[in-house]
């Protein structure tokens with residue numbers, strides 16, 4: 001029960017990494033509020049509450065966080081996990097696709113942190129975990145907008161960690177390598193094989209392997225940990 005009594009909001013909880021985080025955190029005693037723009041393919045565990053929340057919408061964030069604080073009295077942990085991916089290189093990237101990526105993967109993280117710190121600061125306590133990527137620290141060809149937002153999330157996390165350190169709020173980023181989820185299942189198989197072949201462990205990771213990293217950062221075990229980038233990537237970035 002490493003999260004006993006903690007009130008946690010997870011975005012993008014219906015699928016992949018977010019769903020694994022929701023299941024693990026509930027098992028560890030948290031009151032989890034699972035949010036997404038779609039329903040989960042696999043039902044959330046008993047006790048988990050769910051609500052629709054589009055991370056690009058200011059109104060959804062304000063209403064969602066107000067509802068959580070109204071019912072549970074506080075928000076202890078925010079997992080900013082919702083995300084999309086796209087592969088276009090700069091010369092093929094249309095303005096609307098660039099703006100959509102920024103809206104979901106970067107503005108969503110900003111809005112989530114803004115709403116979370118609004119209610120965490122008065123309590124002088126809180127933990128925020130933002131899901132970045134190995135493409136927030138390094139590059140492959142193409143996927144320009146995705147690299148842009150994941151790099152931004154890495155530095156936004158460090159900035160928030162510095163800004164709110166005196167408010168007792170810890171902010172860290174998690175950087176998964178290749179993880180088997182519906183997001184990567186939908187990708188070109190050749191692309192997936194290439195990333196796995198370039199991974200020292202020679203396999204893709206599983207959502208639970210990312211959820212365990214989030215668990216540490218969300219828990220009080222990480223009380224001296226802020227502004228770090230936790231890379232969970234089968235050794236990819238160590239090369």
Ligand code: NAD
Pocket residue numbers: 011012013014015016017018035036037038053054055056081082083084085104131132133134175176177178179180181182183184
């Ligand atoms: P996924 O597609 O399985 O799940 C993403 C979830 O986000 C979906 O349920 C989707 O409905 C939700 N979502 C999309 N747009 C949203 C919006 N506007 N508002 C709210 N929810 C929205 O993907 P995943 O692989 O589990 O990815 C989760 C996070 O991990 C993403 O931020 C992704 O960039 C990151 N990541 C994934 C990998 C990987 O290999 N799978 C690697 C590095 C980073």
